[in-house]
Amino acid sequence: MLSHKQIELKLQAAVRDILPDADVSAVLVRPCDPKFGDYQSNALMSLAKTRKLNPRQLATEVLAKLEVSETCETVEIAGAGFLNFRLKNSVLTQSLEAAARGEHLFFEKTASPKTVVIDFSSPNVAKPMHVGHIRSTGIGDALQRTWRLLGHRVITDNHIGDWGTQFGKLLLGWKQALDRAALERDAITELERLYKVINAECDANPERLEEAKAELVKLQAGDAENHSIWEEMIRLSQIQFDAIYARLGVKFDHALGESFYNRWLGEVVNDLLHRGIARESEGAVGVFSDGSLPPKEDPFLVNRDGEWIDDPALVRKSDGGFNYTTTDLATIDYRLKTWSPDEIIYVVDDRQGPHFKKLFIIFTRWQPDRAKKVKLVHAGFGKILGDDGKPFKTRSGDTVKLSDLLVEAEERAFKIVSEKNAELPEAERREIARVIGIGAVKYADLLPNRQSDYIFSWDKMLALQGNTAPYLLYAYARIRSIFRKAAESSAIQLPTTNIQLSAPEEFRLARHLVNFGLTLEAVADELRPNYLCNYLFELAGKFTSFYENCPVLKAGDAATRASRLALCDLTARVLKQGLETLGIATVEQM
RNA sequence: GCGCGCGUAGCUCAAUUGGAUAGAGCGUCAGCCUCCGAAGCUGAAGGUUGUGGGUUCAACCCCCGCCGCGCGCACCA
DSSP states (O other): OOHHHHHHHHHHHHHHHHOTTOOGGGOOOEEOOTTTOSEEEOHHHHHHHHHTOOHHHHHHHHHHHOOOTTTEEEEEEETTTEEEEEEOHHHHHHHHHHHHTTSOSSOOOOSSOOEEEEEOOOOBTTSOOBTHHHHHHHHHHHHHHHHHHTTOEEEEEOOOBOOSTHHHHHHHHHHHHOOHHHHHHOHHHHHHHHHHHHHHHHHHOHHHHHHHHHHHHHHHTTOHHHHHHHHHHHHHHHHHHHHHHHHHTOOOSBOOOGGGGHHHHHHHHHHHHHTTSEEEETTEEEEOOOSOSOGGGOTTEEEETTEEEEOOEEEEOTTSOBOHHHHHHHHHHHHHHHHOOSEEEEEOOGGGHHHHHHHHHHHHHHSHHHHHTOEEEEEOOOOEEOTTSSBOBOTTSOBOBHHHHHHHHHHHHHHHHHHHOTTSOHHHHHHHHHHHHHHHHHHHHHSSOTTSOEEOOHHHHHOSSSSSHHHHHHHHHHHHHHHHHHHHHOOOOGGGOOOOOOSHHHHHHHHHHTTHHHHHHHHHHHTOTHHHHHHHHHHHHHHHHHHHHSOSTTOSSHHHHHHHHHHHHHHHHHHHHHHHHTTOOOOSOO
8 A cells, every 4th residue: 555545544543533523534644845754634733623622732642543653754743733744764665666576656546446437529520620629638538547547447438519500501511512622632621611601601691591501400300311411521520530539649438429319309308398497488498597596606597787687508499409408418318327427527618617517407406316426527628828818829810720730749849859869760750759749739738727728839848848748758768768778788687676765866756756646646536637747747857866966877886776777767667657647658769 | 797717936837725935947147068868957036926805823725895817698519
């Protein structure tokens, strides 16, 4: 078991001894400033607070019952009632040696695996994937990798936008303005062009709009021709999606698009009507406030000129069509029926926050018993901005296509790699540039706090200094280089190596290595891959300090050499595993 | 207008959600390559966390007011 977990359990036991009725689930330890120790717990202060106890007094009592001599050198009470723990050096080295033997890599599988559905990426048929999709795709993929690594059962589902009113216009465009040759060359661009042409015509001419609506009605009614055109558009789009996902190294267990749920939408609405959850209004059907929440917190109410008026979620339009709320309700229903998840996580733009708020409430009203058994979570994220602080666009003002972005990333990386490694064959430089370019884009997207907007900058993400993918990849490549060099001279038996820590840089590196698992758990708990980014950046920094100050291959004696090589190896493995968990590949040299 | 979100070093961002002296990178300044990859490392300067109050052992974080910016406001998703 990981050391911090052992401490946590002992601490919880001690707290239960003193306060038998306390909820100890919040009694946790966290890594802390090295001047205080390795781990800190501030839990006793809040416990003391709610019980009106003297916090230092409580800490003293708990400390008397605390038996952590196996793992800790010292435990101290500090400040207002912190407990500071310092690990024994022997515990540290034992953990490193076990990792060197391959018994673990500083994390462990969860004791209570959950089933979790993660819904991310969700591109639209007949539209190019654009820069915005990188966020949902990258964050979603990093989260699913983290949950899986920790031993949870993960189901990824790409909720593709393959249905909706846009198909009326697309069908009309396909029938009247399709350029076959252009479709052969670049299907998505041609489909996008068709949409724009017809959309402009519809804006100018109401008759065209009626024609488009008629095409949509025919599609929805199962018209054979329209249906086969629609299928063709999906097929062509899927080729685009597959190409991009292959490039990004992203896979899904399922890709059940919106259209998959069509068969149930009528039932959903009828059931909502029947149960009195939805009602008719102005020809449409919507879900309204049930008055159970104060108006300020009620997403189904909006204040207009001092009065609270209805802001319903529509589940059927006045023309009989359905909205995405309906589809999303059917989707939750299907997912619960099919996979019985403990949790469903939606990695979707923050702007859809109000939608999910309503959606989750409606589902809870619709199926209260099943809703109790599942946690529905909207993991929202912010926008990508240009350096002018406005949404990231091309120079001509169009949205940036994801495929163009990835091409440019690789090209820019190739230029840099070629400058630094002119001697490498071009094929190798291409491959290194591919990994660096894609990795840089992904990493730059995962690094900021999920919910904040961030400014897109090629120079920053591809820089080799600072908190970037190239910096981490460089640290990894340097370590691999040590082993290439080591292989020339001597045979190294890492798994049987004794770890000896003496230099302060060795200790700092070692203490950071053992916190890998704790970081992974924080990522999964809070759905924040940026914790892992920062962990890896610090790891690379601590490694380079170690490397600058502690000769490895040139160490005086064989035992030190072997021990330091083992530290190098462990660092490389954690870096590689960590990057992989972020969906980023590594290179042996760069 | 109403609601939601944001405001942290010159710039770009963190701060494990109420914990200890708010941290990085870029930029600036000063150092380090006859020495395992200098695409690197070390150090310095830089902050009233938009602003005014409040809550408490403790506030960037919670509450109230104000200022500024962004987003959203039924039959698109």
